[in-house]
Amino acid sequence: xxxxxxxxxxxxxxxxxxxxxxxxxxxxxxxxxxxxxxxxxxxxxxxxxxxxxxxxxxxxxxxxxxxxxxxxxxxxxxxxxxxxxxxxxxxxxxxxxxxxxxxxxxxxxxxxxxxxxxxxxxxxxxxxxxxxxxxxxxxxxxxxxxxxxxxxxxxxxxxxxxxxxxxxxxxxxxxxxxxxxxxxxxxxxxxxxxxxxxxxxxxxxxxxxxxxxxxxxxxxxxxxxxxxxxxxxxxxxxxxxxxxxxxxxxxxxxxxxxxxxxxxxxxxxxxxxxxxxxxxxxxxxxxxxxxxxxxxxxxxxxxxxxxxxxxxxxxxxxxxxxxxxxxxxxxxxxxxxxxxxxxxxxxxxxxxxxxxxxxxxxxxxxxxxxxxxxxxxxxxxxxxxxxxxxxxxxxxxxxxxxxxxxxxxxxxxxxxxxxxxxxxxxxxxxxxxxxxxxxxxxxxxxxxxxxxxxxxxxxxxxxxxxxxxxxxxxxxxxxxxxxxxxxxxxxxxxxxxxxxxxxxxxxxxxxxxxxxxxxxxxxxxxxxxxxxxxxxxxxxxxxxxxxxxxxxxxxxxxxxxxxxxxxxxxxxxxxxxxxxxxxxxxxxxxxxxxxxxxxxxxxxxxxxxxxxxxxxxxxxxxxxxxxxxxxxxxxxxxxxxxxxxxxxxxxxxxxxxxxxxxxxxxxxxxxxxxxxxxxxxxxxxxxxxxxxxxxxxxxxxxxxxxxxxxxxxxxxxxxxxxxxxxxxxxxxxxxxxxxxxxxxxxxxxxxxxxxxxxxxxxxxxxxxxxxxxxxxxxxxxxxxxxxxxxxxxxxxxxxxxx
Amino acid sequence: xxxxxxxxxxxxxxxxxxxxxxxxxxxxxxxxxxxxxxxxxxxxxxxxxxxxxxx
Numbered sequence: 001x002x003x004x005x006x007x008x009x010x011x012x013x014x015x016x017x018x019x020x021x022x023x024x025x026x027x028x029x030x031x032x033x034x035x036x037x038x039x040x041x042x043x044x045x046x047x048x049x050x051x052x053x054x055x056x057x058x059x060x061x062x063x064x065x066x067x068x069x070x071x072x073x074x075x076x077x078x079x080x081x082x083x084x085x086x087x088x089x090x091x092x093x094x095x096x097x098x099x100x101x102x103x104x105x106x107x108x109x110x111x112x113x114x115x116x117x118x119x120x121x122x123x124x125x126x127x128x129x130x131x132x133x134x135x136x137x138x139x140x141x142x143x144x145x146x147x148x149x150x151x152x153x154x155x156x157x158x159x160x161x162x163x164x165x166x167x168x169x170x171x172x173x174x175x176x177x178x179x180x181x182x183x184x185x186x187x188x189x190x191x192x193x194x195x196x197x198x199x200x201x202x203x204x205x206x207x208x209x210x211x212x213x214x215x216x217x218x219x220x221x222x223x224x225x226x227x228x229x230x231x232x233x234x235x236x237x238x239x240x241x242x243x244x245x246x247x248x249x250x251x252x253x254x255x256x257x258x259x260x261x262x263x264x265x266x267x268x269x270x271x272x273x274x275x276x277x278x279x280x281x282x283x284x285x286x287x288x289x290x291x292x293x294x295x296x297x298x299x300x301x302x303x304x305x306x307x308x309x310x311x312x313x314x315x316x317x318x319x320x321x322x323x324x325x326x327x328x329x330x331x332x333x334x335x336x337x338x339x340x341x342x343x344x345x346x347x348x349x350x351x352x353x354x355x356x357x358x359x360x361x362x363x364x365x366x367x368x369x370x371x372x373x374x375x376x377x378x379x380x381x382x383x384x385x386x387x388x389x390x391x392x393x394x395x396x397x398x399x400x401x402x403x404x405x406x407x408x409x410x411x412x413x414x415x416x417x418x419x420x421x422x423x424x425x426x427x428x429x430x431x432x433x434x435x436x437x438x439x440x441x442x443x444x445x446x447x448x449x450x451x452x453x454x455x456x457x458x459x460x461x462x463x464x465x466x467x468x469x470x471x472x473x474x475x476x477x478x479x480x481x482x483x484x485x486x487x488x489x490x491x492x493x494x495x496x497x498x499x500x501x502x503x504x505x506x507x508x509x510x511x512x513x514x515x516x517x518x519x520x521x522x523x524x525x526x527x528x529x530x531x532x533x534x535x536x537x538x539x540x541x542x543x544x545x546x547x548x549x550x551x552x553x554x555x556x557x558x559x560x561x562x563x564x565x566x567x568x569x570x571x572x573x574x575x576x577x578x579x580x581x582x583x584x585x586x587x588x589x590x591x592x593x594x595x596x597x598x599x600x601x602x603x604x605x606x607x608x609x610x611x612x613x614x615x616x617x618x619x620x621x622x623x624x625x626x627x628x629x630x631x632x633x634x635x636x637x638x639x640x641x642x643x644x645x646x647x648x649x650x651x652x653x654x655x656x657x658x659x660x661x662x663x664x665x666x667x668x669x670x671x672x673x674x675x676x677x678x679x680x681x682x683x684x685x686x687x688x689x690x691x692x693x694x695x696x697x698x699x700x701x702x703x704x705x706x707x708x709x710x711x712x713x714x715x716x717x718x719x720x721x722x723x724x725x726x727x728x729x730x731x732x733x734x735x736x737x738x739x740x741x742x743x744x745x746x747x748x749x750x751x752x753x754x755x756x757x758x759x760x761x762x763x764x765x766x767x768x769x770x771x772x773x774x775x776x777x778x779x780x781x782x783x784x785x786x787x788x789x790x791x792x793x794x795x796x797x798x799x800x801x802x
Numbered sequence: 803x804x805x806x807x808x809x810x811x812x813x814x815x816x817x818x819x820x821x822x823x824x825x826x827x828x829x830x831x832x833x834x835x836x837x838x839x840x841x842x843x844x845x846x847x848x849x850x851x852x853x854x855x856x857x
Binding site for chain 2: 030034038041042046267270271272273274275277278279280281282283284285286289362365366369370374377378381382
């Protein structure tokens with residue numbers, strides 16, 4: 001037969017099911033947060049890293065101005081430090097995805113698909129390698145989020161830069177982890193044979209870039225890779241070919257998918273996981289402390305009938321373990337399912353395969369720790385105190401409804417007049433247990449501040465993008481041509497298109513800074529607008545903007561100054577343009593977006609330096625109206641007109657589409673942050689539900705008295721729910737205030753993580769109003785069940801209640 | 803324990819938890835689990851401090 005004390009424990013669990021569920025849910029929230037985040041980290045980062053390294057990724061890419069042949073490639077392969085190198089030849093086409101809808105398609109051609117030595121791709125379905133006059137597509141182009149539907153087996157029209165059109169079939173799908181996903185670049189990638197390349201009008205064997213990798217010991221050593229890249233550059237330049245750009249990934253050995261955005265997201269989530277566990281530990285300890293405080297009298301009675309301290313402690317530890325096991329049973333499977341959904345969601349967005357490793361021992365160990373060890377630790381101190389209490393103290397104790405009336409807040413509340421009596425009662429009840437109120441509010445306030453903070457980040461991203469686009473992208477349609485044409489002709493032809501009110505051409509070229517010690521910087525994009533161009537109005541941080549009579553004046557972006565720390569206004573710096581060195585005087589620093597290394601020069605002087613007078617491949621157009629539909633309409637007209645007169649467009653864009661694509665990229669981060677805000681809100685909501693439940697339990701006798709003097713079910717329900725909603729509203733006000741510093745910190749961190757510099761900060765009033773609605777709804781929901789229980793108490797129940 | 807001491811103790815725990823959260827950003831898989839343990843212990847500590855001095 002079961003000893004009576006264990007019967008009491010089971011009865012405690014069973015009779016008060018709402019309380020049991022609330023305590024278990026408080027613990028389960030921590031289990032869920034830990035399980036989901038730790039599991040997702042492993043599924044996403046470990047799986048991605050393993051797949052990426054298996055494909056022999058490149059350590060660097062060197063692009064050349066002129067093409068080179070296999071002889072130079074073989075010479076590069078022999079350079080010390082180069083483990084393997086491959087040359088790539090590609091063709092950029094326009095792919096018709098709908099009526100008047102074109103996408104940029106890069107097709108890489110291979111001589112032998114069995115001899116790809118660097119940056120291997122893995123077949124997903126269909127043919128591999130591709131047959132002639134067909135191509136296999138990189139699978140991120142098929143992401144449903146892109147809107148267009150490419151399908152294997154379908155033929156598509158492609159157009160070369162020379163406006164030759166071909167129909168080409170997609171016969172297979174591959175996965176290439178060396179590329180950033182099409183969702184973020186807007187460019188599709190495919191793979192073809194050299195015969196197909198010739199069919200598309202290119203000459204085989206003329207390479208434009210070399211991909212190299214170093215030995216596996218130095219995969220992650222950026223310094224070593226830079227030295228090897230420079231040796232390759234020297235070799236290329238000695239053969240008389242100019243190097244256009246050297247690209248070494250910011251995190252060598254890590255997939256661009258990870259560096260591009262996944263890792264920062266996982267890192268932010270990891271930090272949130274740590275805070276969620278802290279809050280859960282706090283909530284659990286408080287809930288169990290409150291629970292034990294309620295049982296003090298029962299402890300006294302048990303002791304009076306002969307229970308020892310050890311037996312009492314054993315009983316309550318067992319109770320806590322039961323709560324923990326229940327929480328584990330709720331939280332762990334949910335965490336596993338959520339981690340799967342969460343990683344699959346990001347895997348689809350970032351184009352990688354999230355891997356399941358089954359039940360991970362380390363994750364299970366953490367879940368056991370949070371579900372069992374944390375509640376036991378939290379319960380130990382109050383249990384020791386509670387079980388050592390003497391019978392007299394225990395029986396004399398009163399875990400009642402708390403004192404009211406003495407404090408400043410209480411006196412202020414007493415002065416409130418004009419409210420209905422039940423409302424006044426709710427208001428006073430709210431402040432009866434100030435410690436418990438503070439605890440409930442802590443989680444709700446943090447949840448509110450996080451939620452509003454996420455919206456502040458979203459608004460700050462928009463503000464930064466608005467500033468960026470309004471200062472540097474003051475055109476409606478941008479057109480890149482396949483080669484340089486006479487600027488005057490381009491402008492005249494653009495102006496002849498209906499809807500165009502202004503057009504100008506810009507010069508642009510990739511350069512590198514030659515430092516005093518002889519080393520070279522990363523690629524700097526030098527742009528040359530016409531003097532007094534109305535299409536640029538940058539935000540000046542230092543110095544001044546270009547004057548029409550500036551000869552070698554140069555305005556640089558904040559990203560350039562950050563990377564080249566010694567560059568300041570009035571400095572003279574040397575740029576290497578087309579292999580020639582020229583001196584420029586820095587006259588100003590403008591705010592750029594993130595770490596982009598940009599420089600601006602006057603067009604006449606720029607044209608002299610690059611020795612290309614009056615020609616351009618970069619046309620910028622202002623349209624009569626500025627909405628997205630009109631911009632697209634004019635873009636189509638320009639493309640059609642230019643095609644008719646033989647001006648070959650390599651790509652064109654509208655301001656609206658560029659803006660939307662950038663906003664969409666950041667929205668992914670916002671969704672991720674929202675998940676963490678919701679997680680905190682769940683913790684806060686559970687905390688509130690627990691508080692309200694305890695309040696009702698403690699006030700059982702009061703409720704009985706109210707009912708005895710005629711209070712209806714509705715009045716009791718109203719009193720409890722209004723108290724909950726009041727807590728929700730106070731927490732909203734405090735959360736909205738805390739959101740100021742928190743959102744600034746969050747906005748700065750996200751900006752720095754993703755773009756290298758903090759975003760321009762703005763507070764989100766819409767976010768604050770939305771949270772007001774949610775917190776009131778959450779408070780109403782959290783207090784409904786305790787309120788319902790209270791309204792169903794009968795006078796008889798109450799008189800029997802101890 | 804006075805209210806001021808309790809409040810200070812809880813704040814110290816919260817600040818330490820924020821520090822641990824920031825440190826966890828650069829942590830590897832194993833170290834991350836250690837940080838989770840530390841954070842949950844800080845939560846327990848904050849809870850105990852808050853409830854100390856009560857019956």
